[in-house]
Amino acid sequence: MIELNTATPYLDQYGKDISEQIALDPEKYRAFEREGITNRMMVSLLKQIQNAPLLVGEAGVGKTAIVEDLARELLVSNVPELKGKHIIQISLANLMKSSDGESFAFKFQAVLDELMANKKTMIAFIDEIHQIVGTGAESNHSALDAGNILKPALSRDDLQIIGATTTKEFHEYIAQDGALMRRFDLVEVPELSYAQTQRVLEKIVPRMAKDMTVERDVQARIMQLANRYMTDRFFPEKAIMLLDGAISLAKLKGLSEVTTEEVTDIIHDDYHVPKYVINQTVDERLMNLSAGLQKKIIGQQKAIDKITLKITNREAGLGDNSKPESFLFLGPTGVGKTETANQLAILLFGAEKNFIRFDMSAFKFASSTLQSFKNQLTTAVRHTPYAVLLLDEIEKADPEIMDLLLQVLDDGRLTDDYGRVVNFKDLIIVMTTNSGAKAIQNQNAKSDLVKNDKKRQENFEEQLALALQGDGYRPEFLARIGAMIVFDVLDMTDMVKIVGLKLAILNEKAQEQGFKIVYDPKEVAKYFPTFELGYEYLNDKKVTSSPIAAYIADVGYKPSKGVRTIDDTLGEHVGNPVANAIMKQRQGKTNDFNTFVFRAVGNPPSLTSPYGDWQPLISRAWEVQDEAL
Known part of the structure; x- marks a missing residue:
């Protein structure tokens, strides 16, 4: 308990004694790798001028944790001016509520009066302190915002206040008010380095995981994934958050050990990162x-x-x-x-x-x-x-x-x-x-x-x-x-390859329905041994034969429209016949074949015959020597 000079009804209502809470379990509130900044805060509090430290740093770098660490240090400090002082956190949001009929300016001044009356035992802490600029003002020109109410007390050294804000909001609000900024002692809080955060993680794992195991390789994976994918947050917060989420997920699974799988799942679920990306280097x-x-x-x-x-x-x-x-x-x-x-x-x-x-x-x-x-x-x-x-x-x-x-x-x-x-x-x-x-x-x-x-x-x-x-x-x-x-204009060689890719996709879909499309020259040659030599016998007559891909590419390719017209030609000569066969089988009208062999017979285009006389030909696999469909 702290000794009070006067009663503090407004502080009791709008403040929170974080020192009292920390005294119950001091080690829980130790800010690892921030000892230098905690010490810097104590130096600031001991100064005779500008002894209101203002912590400025990105969200998640541990500003609040440093204040809690400071409160822990003050509980055991041997410095007379600091020994036993409690840190009281003030809630501006609660002060803004007007249900009690009292104005914000009245309540805020009352809180400051109680802090000044108990200066020897209390230090105020206002998180998101940039909010004091404009808060409580009835208009843009009013002098009754929290910042202007605070300035006189700070200038007279009547009370001590610790503030915390982000770098962006410091420059946007407080730095714009030169008189207010001069009242504070600026303490910058940089993001912890990768190595520092790694050491923090090692020290807090026993407390956070308790009866669970988090091996070193899992901690290393937490660091890697937090660094790579949690780009909207900063160390150490993002590593601690990922650890916390992985522990919670492991508990839900009934595990006694956190694995890299839980770490991966949290990154995948919360940050929408594909597991393919996470798991592959x-x-x-x-x-x-x-x-x-x-x-x-x-x-x-x-x-x-x-x-x-x-x-x-x-x-x-x-x-x-x-x-x-x-x-x-x-x-x-x-x-x-x-x-x-x-x-x-x-x-x-x-x-x-x-x-x-x-x-x-x-x-x-x-x-x-x-x-x-x-x-x-x-x-x-x-x-x-x-x-x-x-x-x-x-x-x-x-x-x-x-x-x-x-x-x-x-x-x-x-x-x-x-x-x-x-x-x-x-x-x-x-x-x-x-x-x-x-x-x-x-x-x-x-x-x-x-x-x-x-x-x-x-x-x-x-x-x-x-x-x-x-x-x-x-x-x-x-x-x-x-x-x-x-992108280059495609030539006919390219088009034949593209048709081959499309035929492969069409064949995969046909096979899912129990049918097969034969189009590759080597496969066609299994049914027509002379095909690779460029001919076959049709009704006992020797005819020139060519891959169906070459025919579709020649007939379907329109340079002004690119590949898109190929799909219509492919559907007409390959897709439609196979689709008809599939539908007939489903209707029970035929079930005696399921393999189609495609090629083109006749002469392809040449210098003397720009269109040629070739035609597509489809045969049933076990009737290729008898008839064409």
């Missing part, structure tokens, strides 16, 4: 990136190499990790820009659900769509912060939306309508455009000698830049994009 994901893209994206080796190199540099620590990585994909329609973005999401983040797509043609008019776009964007990214964000046909968006994106590319963050800061820095942002497509097509039509000429390449890039600016891209917007990736 960066090296493993990057090692598979180029090869994975090449399997799915045909004819774009230069683009793939440039994308992979850019992402690798970022992950190696050579990029600016405070901003999202960004790309502008340029090229004619249907050359693989969107599919590349989709595959990046799968390969980097483990699933297609980590692919966020916006059709920017839906946001042409800022007056009606800017707010809608911002709401949709912040909601999507807040729930899936580790993703590829595709902004398709970006040139169609209203200029005000481009300004919003400029902020995202510049700051790596955006504030939603609820005041929450949404982190964009872990995204890969891909913007696609058809702007400059004509310049790209003209460039692709030239010989390799011309395309590799340095001066002609510079001329091409100038034409491309002019085309982009002509479509509304401002230079400052283009300057903030990480890399511009030009």
